[in-house]
Amino acid sequence: MTGVPYIRAARGPILTRRALLGGALAGVGAAALAGCSTPIGAGLANTQLAPGTVDYWNLFGGGDGVRMQEMQAGFTKAHPEIGLQAITLTWGNPYYTKLSLATVGGKPPDVAVAHLTRAKTLIAADLLQELKPEDLARHGMPAENFNRRAWDAGLVDGKAYAIPIDTHPLVLFYNTEICEKAGLLTSDGALAPIKGAEALLDALEKVKAVTGAYGVTHGINSDYASPWRIFQSMYAQLGGSVLANEGTEVVLDDAKAKTVLSYLRTISVDRGLLPGSADYPGAVALFVEGKAGFHFNGEWEISTFQTAKMPFSMTLFPHVFGDTYVVEADSHTFVLPRRPEHDQDRLDRALTFVRSMLDQSLTWAQGGHIPTWQPFATSAEYRALTPQSNYAAAADAAVYDPAGWYSGSGSNFELVVGSSVGAVEAGQVSPDAAIAQIRSKLADLAGTRPPV
Amino acid sequence: MTTTAERPRSDPAALRRGRRREGDDAQARHGLPALGFLAPFLLLYGAFIIVPALYGLVMSFFHTSLVQGGLGGFAGLRNYSEALGSADFWQAMWHTIWFTILTTPPLIVLALFFALLAERATRGRWFFRLAFFAPYILPSAVMALIWIWLYTPVLGLLDTAVAKVGLAAPNWLGDPNWAMGSLAIATVWWTLGFNFVLYLAGLQEIPRELYEAAAIDGAGPWQQIRQITLPLLGRTTTLVAVLQVIASLKVFDQMYIMTEGGPNFSTRSALLYIYDVGFTDFRIGYAAAASTLFFLLVLAVSAGWMALIRRQEKVG
Numbered sequence: 001m002t003g004v005p006y007i008r009a010a011r012g013p014i015l016t017r018r019a020l021l022g023g024a025l026a027g028v029g030a031a032a033l034a035g036c037s038t039p040i041g042a043g044l045a046n047t048q049l050a051p052g053t054v055d056y057w058n059l060f061g062g063g064d065g066v067r068m069q070e071m072q073a074g075f076t077k078a079h080p081e082i083g084l085q086a087i088t089l090t091w092g093n094p095y096y097t098k099l100s101l102a103t104v105g106g107k108p109p110d111v112a113v114a115h116l117t118r119a120k121t122l123i124a125a126d127l128l129q130e131l132k133p134e135d136l137a138r139h140g141m142p143a144e145n146f147n148r149r150a151w152d153a154g155l156v157d158g159k160a161y162a163i164p165i166d167t168h169p170l171v172l173f174y175n176t177e178i179c180e181k182a183g184l185l186t187s188d189g190a191l192a193p194i195k196g197a198e199a200l201l202d203a204l205e206k207v208k209a210v211t212g213a214y215g216v217t218h219g220i221n222s223d224y225a226s227p228w229r230i231f232q233s234m235y236a237q238l239g240g241s242v243l244a245n246e247g248t249e250v251v252l253d254d255a256k257a258k259t260v261l262s263y264l265r266t267i268s269v270d271r272g273l274l275p276g277s278a279d280y281p282g283a284v285a286l287f288v289e290g291k292a293g294f295h296f297n298g299e300w301e302i303s304t305f306q307t308a309k310m311p312f313s314m315t316l317f318p319h320v321f322g323d324t325y326v327v328e329a330d331s332h333t334f335v336l337p338r339r340p341e342h343d344q345d346r347l348d349r350a351l352t353f354v355r356s357m358l359d360q361s362l363t364w365a366q367g368g369h370i371p372t373w374q375p376f377a378t379s380a381e382y383r384a385l386t387p388q389s390n391y392a393a394a395a396d397a398a399v400y401d402p403a404g405w406y407s408g409s410g411s412n413f414e415l416v417v418g419s420s421v422g423a424v425e426a427g428q429v430s431p432d433a434a435i436a437q438i439r440s441k442l443a444d445l446a447g448t449r450p451p452v
Numbered sequence: 453m454t455t456t457a458e459r460p461r462s463d464p465a466a467l468r469r470g471r472r473r474e475g476d477d478a479q480a481r482h483g484l485p486a487l488g489f490l491a492p493f494l495l496l497y498g499a500f501i502i503v504p505a506l507y508g509l510v511m512s513f514f515h516t517s518l519v520q521g522g523l524g525g526f527a528g529l530r531n532y533s534e535a536l537g538s539a540d541f542w543q544a545m546w547h548t549i550w551f552t553i554l555t556t557p558p559l560i561v562l563a564l565f566f567a568l569l570a571e572r573a574t575r576g577r578w579f580f581r582l583a584f585f586a587p588y589i590l591p592s593a594v595m596a597l598i599w600i601w602l603y604t605p606v607l608g609l610l611d612t613a614v615a616k617v618g619l620a621a622p623n624w625l626g627d628p629n630w631a632m633g634s635l636a637i638a639t640v641w642w643t644l645g646f647n648f649v650l651y652l653a654g655l656q657e658i659p660r661e662l663y664e665a666a667a668i669d670g671a672g673p674w675q676q677i678r679q680i681t682l683p684l685l686g687r688t689t690t691l692v693a694v695l696q697v698i699a700s701l702k703v704f705d706q707m708y709i710m711t712e713g714g715p716n717f718s719t720r721s722a723l724l725y726i727y728d729v730g731f732t733d734f735r736i737g738y739a740a741a742a743s744t745l746f747f748l749l750v751l752a753v754s755a756g757w758m759a760l761i762r763r764q765e766k767v768g
Contacts, residue, residue, distance in 0.1 A: 092712075093712070093728075093732050094712070096732070097731050097732045100518070100519065100731075100734070101518075101731060104518060104519060125519035125520075125734065126519065127519060222626055222715050222716070279626070405733075405734075406733065412733075419716070448534075448735075449515055449525075451515075451517035451518065451519065451520075451733060451734035451735045451736075452517065452519060452520075452734060
């Protein structure tokens with residue numbers, strides 16, 4: 001069409017449809033060219049986000065999360081040439097589901113955190129890379145540098161798949177002021193060791209006399225993990241196991257289980273030394289407020305009590321039954337998910353990252369965890385860290401959840417047993433009924449054909 | 453409901469004479485290009501909906517595991533019998549139906565109520581429409597976060613509001629008796645907008661003259677609503693009800709994000725149960741069987757409603 005531009009502009013639309021589509025297409029093209037380095041572009045083009053990066057997934061929130069961020073910053077400072085993409089996912093089943101599906105789909109992270117008990121299932125599902133001794137030795141992480149018990153617990157057929165960074169056991173928190181008034185402290189201000197069922201009952205009664213309310217608290221309502229941990233500690237001290245043969249057999253010893261459950265019922269229902277309907281935050285709050293002198297919980301809760309500025313200390317969970325001391329624990333480990341192709345550089349970068357995390361065990365131990373990295377665990381620095389080092393012996397006495405595809409930290413197994421134990425402590429069911437319930441529900445799980 | 457123009461029927465006399473009408477010719481000419489335009493959608497639909505559904509049906513007869521290749525060992529009907537005999541499966545079904553019962557009536561009644569109110573607004577009508585529809589455009593994760601904060605014990609807005617009135621606030625998401633109700637309240641707030649818009653459209657189709665005639669005859673506002681508005685909204689209500697029931701049966705996001713199946717599995721819906729056994733426990737064959745059973749349930753519900761609509765259309 002001829003004519004001066006300004007007349008044309010007056011006659012037609014300023015922006016024709018063709019011009020708009022053409023411009024949009026050009027814009028998309030430019031974005032595509034620039035987009036190869038963005039996450040979306042990298043995902044579509046199936047390229048690595050930034051070559052030479054370590055993809056790291058973990059499930060640490062709260063106090064642990066803050067410490068992990070510190071350690072990640074430490075890694076970035078020590079290794080500026082290796083980029084780090086760290087992602088924190090929701091704790092528990094959501095995390096393991098995502099990790100498994102990412103590995104099955106061929107797009108896993110380079111390194112991920114996994115509870116040792118859950119790593120066993122991942123190994124059975126063939127989702128993890130085997131860690132060869134020569135690779136580990138090259139990064140200075142031979143088996144001897146780790147806590148023997150934690151390391152051996154992660155082996156399958158003698159092969160290593162997981163590098164433990166800590167063992168986190170069930171421990172005993174105690175209020176130093178209340179215990180002093182109850183006459184339970186030794187001359188150096190630490191709790192006198194409590195050995196035996198009667199001794200524990202005695203100590204709890206003395207504490208209750210001081211507080212006027214309870215002797216000990218722990219999470220029961222809407223919390224199945226805490227009752228499970230306490231039950232497992234006492235039951236294993238008696239020498240019992242719950243599952244055998246990769247979880248396909250239920251070998252619960254009724255007599256031993258009844259001993260433990262009756263004892264727990266005595267503490268909570270008969271003698272009123274334990275509130276039977278407290279939930280996890282409620283149990284923590286009662287201890288902070290001084291309504292109880294003892295608190296059974298995992299060592300990770302240390303940050304809460306430190307922040308509350310209450311007079312407390314920590315020690316090993318009591319040796320209640322039997323001759324050999326054991327206590328329920330789990331370990332956090334680093335695992336390398338199986339990749340579709342083997343890449344030595346990627347493996348080395350991931351192991352460099354793991355080594356850097358282990359070197360910062362001090363930061364991690366301050367969160368209450370017992371370090372499994374022996375160069376630090378045997379050092380004077382760790383010894384000086386109190387009250388964290390008070391229960392270091394628990395790492396050598398750790399008893400992990402029995403092997404099974406439905407077992408592990410936060411699993412259905414813990415849910416079944418823990419809910420029943422909690423119901424006994426709440427006075428809702430009798431020990432015999434609880435044992436029957438546990439047996440029938442575990443039989444269902446054990447009878448299901450394992451998917452791994 | 454959409455209305456379609458009636459296809460011009462062939463004149464039987466003309467057919468007998470062997471003459472084809474122009475309409476039929478046009479149909480034959482447009483057949484192939486129409487298929488061509490539909491092809492991209494059909495390809496994607498087939499690849500991502502039809503084929504996986506059929507594969508899932510096949511998988512349900514095997515012990516398929518997510519982490520092992522292939523179909524696994526043949527299971528016959530064992531997956532189905534396990535699902536039908538599993539207390540967890542039936543509880544999940546019941547939770548889904550209970551959630552549907554809790555959310556469907558409010559989402560129909562309240563949507564109609566607010567649509568009637570919004571229709572009456574003379575000034576700022578756009579604002580009321582926006583206010584009621586805006587929550588619907590939120591992604592489920594955003595809605596879940598908002599309501600998690602509202603439901604937070606002690607610190608949350610709802611807790612402080614209830615405390616001001618002087619009552620003890622329940623543990624909204626942590627109490628098995630309250631968790632499903634809390635999720636239902638959040639869902640009603642979130643998805644009300646869609647039904648609200650459908651009702652607005654339905655209300656606008658009712659001719660003004662009917663109201664005027666009724667007013668002349670001396671009908672009050674409530675009578676007008678009962679005798680004119682509600683009957684003429686019959687079709688819209690049926691549509692809203694069908695869509696709402698099916699959407700409620702498919703609930704997943706709220707449970708997954710806000711309660712992860714709830715205190716002691718009290719809010720685990722059917723789809724969440726299928727997700728738990730299929731993806732978390734790796735038992736995808738069993739999950740396929742459970743989801744096939746659930747599909748049959750939804751199919752039954754839909755078929756029931758379809759029969760109801762057909763009867764309504766025949767009568768009305």
